[in-house]
Amino acid sequence: MDVLSDLTTAALRFRDERNWAQFHTLRHLIVSLNLEAGELLELTQWQSDSDLAALIEDPARRQALSNECADVLLYLLLIAEKAGIDLADAARSKLIENAAKYPVECSYGSSRKYSAAAPETDTA
Amino acid sequence: MDVLSDLTTAALRFRDERNWAQFHTLRHLIVSLNLEAGELLELTQWQSDSDLAALIEDPARRQALSNECADVLLYLLLIAEKAGIDLADAARSKLIENAAKYPVECSYGSSRKYSAAAPETDTA
């Protein structure tokens, strides 16, 4: 079994030992993932660029970053399991789709092009 | 190599072919992950519980969910790579830490206990 399956199994065991499946609706899992993403964002609050460069070198703050990344991954695995999604396949497909959407020759190295080409901003 | 390393390699190759590393600061990756988490949340907007149960059965909406999950995973991999974090180790450690924080006997099956015990709410 691969690492994502292993982690999913461990997360489900954790949930089931506590009888928490009843709370793990798709809606609540997605809300929880958003809250964990927000805790990642909070690590950047009021931080200058040099503060953030230093974050990675500071064991305590890097550990906080690691913990929040773990929380996001765990909720993501639970969402994928709930919806019957193969996360690794989904990510591979998305990269292929993005490669078609952002051809190298149109997207190379310009922040302006990048910004205009980004999936998030072309739907704003 | 495991699946997370493979996907990270593919995501970095995609980035580097477009010369986008310059935009992929920790701050921008974390903001982008939050925006993708928001697109997951958007799939729940105005949806009743039965709408959301139906979402999983509807191929087009399930594909949208799958795409947004993929986007969250890809940014998470880039953040972890940037900060030198082993995501699978981080998730395993977090489950061990959570098991100590939410002992089965204190956390079993009650939404009230669960809510009061949850990491997100004990810091409110």
Next chain:
Amino acid sequence: MDVLSDLTTAALRFRDERNWAQFHTLRHLIVSLNLEAGELLELTQWQSDSDLAALIEDPARRQALSNECADVLLYLLLIAEKAGIDLADAARSKLIENAAKYPVECSYGSSRKYSAAAPETDTA
């Protein structure tokens, strides 16, 4: 002076007494507003519909909701002040724009239509 101007003046005085203007860049204010919005969202985490109906009747939880609403408003006022935006005018214009975008006869009372017509989902 109207209430929004009064509150903005009070928020700026609070900021300036602490010499915090240097941290209040547009980016940091927007990130902070998102974190406060997340704290509102956290009040809904793991809550059933009946839990949420009860929230409004519970003085302590209603106070928490009130505090988070206040935080969102204060950051919104600071963002508007920073960018020279008249919030009340902006809201009035948006209602006019939305009225044109969602004509009553196309939008009346259907969750499906509403969802398909909503500004957030037509750009997904």
Next chain:
Amino acid sequence: MDVLSDLTTAALRFRDERNWAQFHTLRHLIVSLNLEAGELLELTQWQSDSDLAALIEDPARRQALSNECADVLLYLLLIAEKAGIDLADAARSKLIENAAKYPVECSYGSSRKYSAAAPETDTA
């Protein structure tokens, strides 16, 4: 009537003309406010500090910022109305509470102190 009451009345009229009250539960309003906050955040995605300084001077991007601020305010007014919260009172109380929490002499002008003192980070 003050401007917040006026805007709330206008937002409720817009909602009721479309028979949308049925969708405006506290949960959905809070989710929607978070999505609008995310659209504000999206305006900062991939932007350098100088890009963001230029945003305020660029009429089209400033208008986009103004629109997203309006959306946040409108959902905030609907949430407050739903919960029977007086937003202006709530903001005034919050400033008094914050003044006690961050005394000028402890909070003056240092990003490190500010960060350590900030409501968002002391609960991380």
